[in-house]
Amino acid sequence: MLTIFGFHTDDNLYRKHAQILQRSAEKFDINVHFSEFSKDDWQKIIAFKPVFIAQMRRKLEGPILFVDADAIILKDIRPFFESIQEDIAVHYINGNRLISSTILINDTPNARLLINEWERRQLEQPERWDQVVLQELIDEWVEEKKVTLNKLPPNYTFIFDTSRRTYGDSVEPIIEQLQASRDKRWIDKYRSRNRFHQWLMRIPYLLKSTRKIVSRHNVVNNRAEKLGIDVRISIDDLI
Known part of the structure; x- marks a missing residue:
């Protein structure tokens, strides 16, 4: 069974966004696991996002879907994500640049190895953008056939305004990013x-x-x- 997970800081803005995301998931009977951190803790933890995601992959069972806390789910996503057989699924803008706002991590040995390696590499180079490190890793492992990849369509990482300019009116948002940043x-x-x-x-x-x-x-x-x-x-x- 699919579980959505993520994190947010303890300020009013992100707490309310996380509430919106959680309630939108619950509208479709989707399991939700969110963690709240103080701003100080969030800023002090090196490589926060990869470390957190790796911890959740070790903790939770079944397919897990990381979603940025300032998103909203507009339709039932379970049939789509539960049908994905690849180790990991993530969107590449125009097929080129990985976006880490929505990441499906299946409960497979290779997916676990991949996320653990992302955590390790990020801790070694914490100054680099985590989604760049993740893209380099995924592209490398896909080429070496260490992991299987599903490239998500833009419906599942749809930025509420700019994605329309990128993809036109034919794309219907399903997970919409609302850009609290x-x-x-x-x-x-x-x-x-x-x-x-x-x-x-x-x-x-x-x-x-x-x-x-x-x-x-x-x-x-x-x-x-x-x-x-x-x-x-x-x-x-x-x-």
Whole structure:
């Protein structure tokens, strides 16, 4: 049975996003295993994502699906993912660049070896982007026939705005990435400003940076509402 797993930090923004993702999964009776970490712990742990994923692969049984916490599941994904026989499944943008926001790891010896090796390599070179290290590893092992790969279609790593420009209107989002990291940039800007400018930034649609954030929040809240999820994201979650 498929289990979705992931992690999030303990701030209001990511906690609410994780709640939306969890409730969207539960709408389709999908097992969910999420872990919450403090921001300080998250920043201190070297190679956090590969280490966490490797630990979960050792801990959980059956096929497991890592999904970034700021995503939402819009349809029942179980039939699709439970039919995948390959060791690992991940999306490559235009067939070239791996995106690690959605990763299926089957419960096979080769998949376990692959994830353990990703953890080991990342710990050796923690300054490198983890998804680049993962792509190099997967491409190498696929060529050497050490592991089997299923390249996921873009429906399962669909970024709510930019994927439409990349893939056109023919792609229907199924797991949609809602990009909470964009709010982080707004938060950093907000905290660096004086009180008057902070007041201006809190007024919806007054400043371009705030309009973009409010527009993203509207997308998130619209997706949640359509699934009957009563969690809402707002500017108040950021300050």
